[in-house]
Amino acid sequence: MALVEYSDSDSESPAESNSPPPAKKARKNTTPSDIPPLPAAFHDLYATSTRVSVRDDPSLHGGRYPSNEEFALLSDTISQMRAQLGKNSREPEIHSLLRSDLGVRLPLHISLSRPAVLRTEQRQSFMTVFQTAIQKSHIEAVTTTVETLDCVSNFDKTRWFYVLRVSRPADDSLNRLLGLSNRYLALFDQPPLYANSTDGDRKQVSGEPSGDYSRCFHISLAWSLTEPSLEARERIASMDLRSLGEIEVRFDCVKAKIGNQISSISLA
Numbered sequence: 252m253a254l255v256e257y258s259d260s261d262s263e264s265p266a267e268s269n270s271p272p273p274a275k276k277a278r279k280n281t282t283p284s285d286i287p288p289l290p291a292a293f294h295d296l297y298a299t300s301t302r303v304s305v306r307d308d309p310s311l312h313g314g315r316y317p318s319n320e321e322f323a324l325l326s327d328t329i330s331q332m333r334a335q336l337g338k339n340s341r342e343p344e345i346h347s348l349l350r351s352d353l354g355v356r357l358p359l360h361i362s363l364s365r366p367a368v369l370r371t372e373q374r375q376s377f378m379t380v381f382q383t384a385i386q387k388s389h390i391e392a393v394t395t396t397v398e399t400l401d402c403v404s405n406f407d408k409t410r411w412f413y414v415l416r417v418s419r420p421a422d423d424s425l426n427r428l429l430g431l432s433n434r435y436l437a438l439f440d441q442p443p444l445y446a447n448s449t450d451g452d453r454k455q456v457s458g459e460p461s462g463d464y465s466r467c468f469h470i471s472l473a474w475s476l477t478e479p480s481l482e483a484r485e486r487i488a489s490m491d492l493r494s495l496g497e498i499e500v501r502f503d504c505v506k507a508k509i510g511n512q513i514s515s516i517s518l519a
Contacts, residue, residue, distance in 0.1 A: 316358045317349075324494055325349055329473050332400070332413055335486040342483050343475035345413060359470050361393075361417065361425065361502060363432040365406060367441040374509050381435045382516050385505055388431060391519045392503040393424045397495045401469065402484045411478050413487065414469035417500060424518075425468050428505060470500065 317325055329347050336342040351357055369377055395417040404411050419425070433443030445467055479487075505516045 316356060321498055322349065322356065324498070325472060328400075328415075328490075328492075328495065329413075331490055332473065332487050335490070336479060336483050338486075339480065339483065342479055343411070343477040345473040345475045347473050348471050360506070361468050361470060362444075363425075363429050363505070364436060364444050365442070367436055367439075369439060369441070369509065373439050377435065377439055378507060378509065378514055380438070381431070381507060382514065384431050384435060385428070385516050385518070388427065389519050390424050390427055391422060392501060393420055393428075393518070394499055394501045395420045395425070395468075396500060397470075397492060397498060400487050400490055400492065402479055402487060403469070404478065408478075409476075411475050412469075412471045413473040413475075414471050415492075415495070416466060416469045419463060419465035426464055429464055429468075 316322075326347075326349060329345070329349070333345060336345060348359070349357060397415045398418050399416045401414050401416055402411055403414055417425075429444065437443060445464055503518050505518065507514045507516070
């Protein structure tokens with residue numbers, strides 16, 4: 252697309268200067284909420300971060316956009332969480348994951364694995380076997396609902412995330428996708444997610460999860476650099492989520508980010 256140069260009023264020719272001025276067109280003032288989100292594939296094409304992160308970095312997140320109505324409800328939920336934290340000046344400041352620093356709407360996701368560090372010669376092999384495994388699994392698009400609010404840390408406890416825990420899908424697709432993710436990461440000597448859980452019913456056998464991990468799956472809404480107090484976490488966990496109860500959350504692809512390349516694998 253080329254740039255077009257427009258002349259201003261000072262550069263009009265004499266013949267043009269006697270012409271009546273063009274009618275002014277009304278302009279509509281737009282706010283960030285009026286601007287539609289960018290296509291999800293945009294974030295895949297323009298993945299600016301080329302580093303390999305060993306932490307849960309919000310700038311590397313990508314997934315599905317909420318609808319306008321869902322976005323409004325989720326924004327209100329974040330506002331309520333800030334109000335709960337604002338009751339004490341010592342509580343951390345939380346940052347929304349619904350928009351970027353420039354005000355652009357961001358997609359949401361459910362994590363299936365921790366960040367892994369693959370050697371250069373492993374990357375293509377991993378993507379080939381992982382993509383083939385998901386396609387052969389015939390796992391359908393994930394449809395779930397919101398259950399509770401919680402606050403969880405990343406593995407290094409350098410960030411705390413304010414999350415919506417989701418229910419177990421009817422076809423158990425999240426547990427199945429987690430099993431595939433852990434199984435093929437294990438082939439490349441990578442640790443599986445939730446392997447070090449203290450819960451007795453969570454065990455890993457050859458990278459495959461046994462039991463139900465549904466309470467571990469969540470959608471991150473916001474984050475902070477420091478941990479909120481136990482009292483604040485309890486207040487957040489007890490917030491009324493009835494306004495979100497009827498929202499069906501749907502994810503139709505699995506994304507794997509290696510270096511600055513994002514591969515999107517569609518679910519059936």
